[in-house]
Amino acid sequence: STLNLKWINRETQYDHIDTLEEWILQRNGITKKQRTLLNLRRPFSNHNGVNTLNFSPESGKLILTTGDGGSGYDPFNLSQDDIEIAGKIIEIDVTMNKSINNPPVVTRFDELPIPIQEALTVIAKGVRNIPGISFHRYFNQYIKYVGNVGQDLVESIFSFVNYNTIQVDQIVQSYLTGSEIDQEGFINLGWRGWEGVFPTSIIRNCSANPTLDEKIIAYYDEVVKISVLRIRPLTCYFHEETRPDKFGATALTGVQPYMGNDFPDLFGSVVFTDLARDEGSQTPARGVLGYSREGAECKLYDYGVIETDYNFGTQSSYYVSLGANLDKTKLYLGVYGSMSVSDYNKGTIFEIIP
Secondary structure, eight states: OOTTOOOOOTTTSOSEEEEEEEEEEOTTSOEEEEEEEEEEEESSSSOOOSSOEEEOTTTOOEEEEOOOOOTTTOTTOOTTOTTBSTTEEEEEOTTSOTTOSSOOEESBGGGSOHHHHTTEEEEEEOOSSOOOEEEEEETTEEEEEEEEOOSSSEEEEEEESOOOOEEHHHHHHHHHHTOOOOOTTOEEOOTTTEETTEEOEEEEOOTTOGGGOEEEESOHHHHHHHTTTSOOOSEEEESSOOSTTOOOOOOEEEEEEEOOSSSGGGTTEEEEEESOOOOTTOSSOBOEEEEEEOOSTTOOBOEEEEOOOOOOTTSOBEEEEEEEOTTSOOEEEEEESOSOTTSOSOEEEEEOOO
16 A cells, blocks of 8 residues: 555645754853754654764765655655655765755755755665664775664665765756666665565464464565665564574664674674564563674675673663774663653663673
């Protein structure tokens, strides 16, 4: 039923407006807003991602990651549509266009003023709900790591080194003229046709026997089209998991490479966090750390579980973020005692140590 939905009446049919703002810390210690870079209208309250801003050590530009905005299954198919701002990884040259202090509220690139279009480039599309982007310097290049939060089946982590960007003013020109954009070398994470290694599927439950649940391909034509355009995940982990020494996923919340010496067996690995182990009625809830190896392209790597030795007591411990220092030799874990951000003062930041 969502194959051909369109987002119409956008000026009134939306959930909220996201703003991207520049703030400074003045010499007197007081913060001050300098300007608003973007005002983005969002169709739904969820799927906007976390850890959405990061300066690239490679280009020096500000990286903005946007979720598909969407309620489940990307009903308006925004993430694969080049003209839509949703579902993209975007580079912003913040040195340009300082004269525009309050840009219009938009959903598509063509609605932006031309000076802002000229300051934006798109790195990737096919994003669903993304926990940011992390960079690992390897000799004279940077490996980029991104994760895609899954719909119902699989959480995915991707890596790439080389990529071709597309200038937003070029996207707009192609849109206005009806011409095709050359997307050779452009990063496509595959959503909504693909959910990690699987074609995006709708689950038909069998209440009498859950082992007979059916997974039905949701967007077959898109699966075929995107199959030759998408990059493959580095690793995936699954919501339904019966293998030993694994866990059932809830949602990917952080991805970082590890290059430290405190954990020799993890050196060169990609470490990730999931919000909570899905183990039925487990209470209190517990987040989970995992890792995978980096290796040859086009090969899917398995993952392992990192067991932590910390007593959270009877309090729930949701793993909501994963951070690192600049050289990726230290890892930091953000834990919260509730799924609700309105439950205040329940957060702790840990350094992960042997």
